[in-house]
Amino acid sequence: DWNSGNVIAEQVARIRAQVGSGRVLSALSGGVDSAVSTALVHEAVGDQLVAVFIDHGLLRKGEREQVENDYVASTGVRLITVDARETFLEALAGVSDPEQKRKIIGREFIRAFEKVQSELIAEAAAEGDPMRFLVQGTLYPDVVESGGGTGTANIKSHHNVGGLPEDLQFELVEPLRTLFKDEVRAIGRELGLPEAIVGRQPFPGPGLGIRIVGEVTADRLEILRDADAIAREELTKAGLDGEIWQCPVVLLADVRSVGVQGDGRTYGHPIVLRPVSSEDAMTADWTRLPYDVLSKISNRITNEVREVNRVVLDVTSKPPGTIEWE
Numbered sequence: 001d002w003n004s005g006n007v008i009a010e011q012v013a014r015i016r017a018q019v020g021s022g023r024v025l026s027a028l029s030g031g032v033d034s035a036v037s038t039a040l041v042h043e044a045v046g047d048q049l050v051a052v053f054i055d056h057g058l059l060r061k062g063e064r065e066q067v068e069n070d071y072v073a074s075t076g077v078r079l080i081t082v083d084a085r086e087t088f089l090e091a092l093a094g095v096s097d098p099e100q101k102r103k104i105i106g107r108e109f110i111r112a113f114e115k116v117q118s119e120l121i122a123e124a125a126a127e128g129d130p131m132r133f134l135v136q137g138t139l140y141p142d143v144v145e146s147g148g149g150t151g152t153a154n155i156k157s158h159h160n161v162g163g164l165p166e167d168l169q170f171e172l173v174e175p176l177r178t179l180f181k182d183e184v185r186a187i188g189r190e191l192g193l194p195e196a197i198v199g200r201q202p203f204p205g206p207g208l209g210i211r212i213v214g215e216v217t218a219d220r221l222e223i224l225r226d227a228d229a230i231a232r233e234e235l236t237k238a239g240l241d242g243e244i245w246q247c248p249v250v251l252l253a254d255v256r257s258v259g260v261q262g263d264g265r266t267y268g269h270p271i272v273l274r275p276v277s278s279e280d281a282m283t284a285d286w287t288r289l290p291y292d293v294l295s296k297i298s299n300r301i302t303n304e305v306r307e308v309n310r311v312v313l314d315v316t317s318k319p320p321g322t323i324e325w326e
């Protein structure tokens, strides 16, 4: 019978056997898999591990703080945050095409990671103790999907922005390889990780970058971040997190519509709510949210978020609609 305490003990022993006294690097994304795999490795080897978190500016409200404050407080992991917000914004300037955005975000992520990685490799080498291992949050379904291979390449790079350079001489440490998502969450809770990270719903690697239909700018990101935070807060408050697989909140940045506020006419942007229910994201149905919850979210977003004068609900199943708008 499955028991998260046993799995932790077993994985800690395995990690120690694999890594010995070697140094280990890890990339945190803010998501469950990287958070739990990193925490397990830290449990096993302590300060032989250094974790890197790249703030690409496409995160949701509070996510960086969750990692920098709550995650670090609960694990004691040595964390290096790279503030790459400016670089990503510059690289995304003028780009509206979704696939182009994904390419740019993936490329910039690798660049930013490689930069800090080479600094850390140099630092470790200077201390006569080279960096040899890299943590990967590979789950059992990823292993099956990719044909079961192991090794040094990153098998998730095709769909995760957590994708790391493939030419590394690192040996991979993959403590979640035999586990399913709900088991990973149970282990994360057992390790005392913040619920906001352990219980996080799926969130795409390119983040808010693919939830702004149109060009990504600092201004638009701020608008979307505020609207998204309100929607998440109200859904959680209403106890609906379990029912919803995920709820993209999308800014139609290239659309304006006429509205009215007080005595004046407004000309603002619509926000789309896309709550879906799903088992695996391959197919999905739109979640029948209670009207009073929708009403609360709509009122709050239009009152509290500047430039947004309309909230619309996406009632399309997948197929034909995808979960994300881009």
Ligand code: XMP
Residues within 6 Å of the ligand: 102, 159, 160, 161, 202, 203, 204, 205, 206, 246, 281, 282, 318, 321, 322, 323, 324, 325, 326
């Ligand atoms: P779609 O929109 O294709 O989304 O129905 C299916 C699931 O995949 C997520 N998604 C992504 N995840 N990088 C990711 O890491 C991406 O580029 C990406 N695009 C979509 C989406 O959030 C949903 O869970």
